[in-house]
Amino acid sequence: MNMNDIKQFKVVLLGAGNLATSLGLALVKSGFSVEQVYSRTLEAAQTLANVLNASAVSCSMSFPIRPMCISWR
DSSP states (O other): HHHHHHSSEEEEOOOOOOHHHHHHHHHHHTTTTTEEEESSSHHHHHHHHHHHHHHEEEEETTTTTTEEEEOOO
């Protein structure tokens, strides 16, 4: 497998903080495509997703464990 094959994989970032932002920018600069950004808050996910041309997703957990996800593109 070469770099062109690897760059065809879809990237999803978990989190929208400093680490995810730096990693996302580096991946995009290297030719990867970030598809989605997941974060606890939709606002944070949207902010980074806009920069990376990705979709934003926010999930909150309720009990009993039932993920409630909001997606935005």
